[in-house]
């Protein structure tokens with residue numbers, strides 16, 4: 001929210017403040033209806049926020065630390081594509097759901113192999129989602145192309161593969177269903193049919209350099225809100241996490257990728273982190289350094305350190321969710 005050149009932080013909600021008008025005498029507003037505006041002339045105005053922070057819990061947005069008047073919408077702390085379901089849903093404002101949520105979830109949702117881990121939780125890849133893949137045919141030949149799932153019933157699917165038209169070795173391929181009459185095809189074009197497939201593999205992209213950091217911070221922030229509640233999440237220390245949802249990491253945050261569960265469990269953690277679970281943990285005992293992390297399936301593991309967190313968190317948070325057991329109420 002911007003009034004003139006001054007940025008109004010959410011901590012000023014419920015308070016009065018005086019802001020500078022722009023040259024048109026109009027306060028530029030990027031939130032509608034969030035506050036009352038009284039023009040005092042001479043480029044000054046009183047802006048009154050109609051929302052009392054303490055009274056807005058049911059429509060508080062932990063991603064932007066505000067109390068949107070138009071309410072909150074459901075946000076899955078763990079993206080649905082990797083097993084997030086009705087258990088860990090929080091309310092966030094529509095803007096954050098659209099912007100921060102969509103932006104930082106996108107990397108996770110692109111990862112076929114993460115989604116394949118979530119497959120048993122019933123989160124099918126959509127038919128149009130194609131993922132880079134390598135396939136081995138029954139006759140031993142290797143092809144590169146795209147992998148996708150074909151739904152064959154309720155919570156049942158089979159893998160499918162589509163080869164690139166031109167393979168790295170120069171050979172040309174067409175899929176059976178794309179070919180009307182194979183007898184008329186030039187002799188140098190191979191026809192791919194599904195019964196030729198032995199297995200298809202996902203291309204595994206390691207988290208380093210992949211821009212996954214903000215997605216992990218979003219999960220950490222969401223679970224902190226879910227576990228610790230609104231009072232904790234309003235602490236300024238969590239602003240550091242919120243900053244990371246805008247696309248660039250806050251310089252006070254360090255995300256380190258841990259290569260294996262074995263390495264991770266040698267550290268002193270508030271709980272055991274297990275394979276096939278999602279786990280989030282975190283603490284700030286001295287008010288200075290936040291130490292926490294996020295583990296997805298025990299395979300993507302981020303240790304998250306925030307220097308200058310600036311607030312003591314009581315106790316240690318640890319939350320584990322098993323994405324294999326869907327618990328949908330709808």
Ligand SMILES: [Zn+2]
Pocket residue numbers: 061062063064065066092093094095096097
């Ligand atoms: Zn928000």
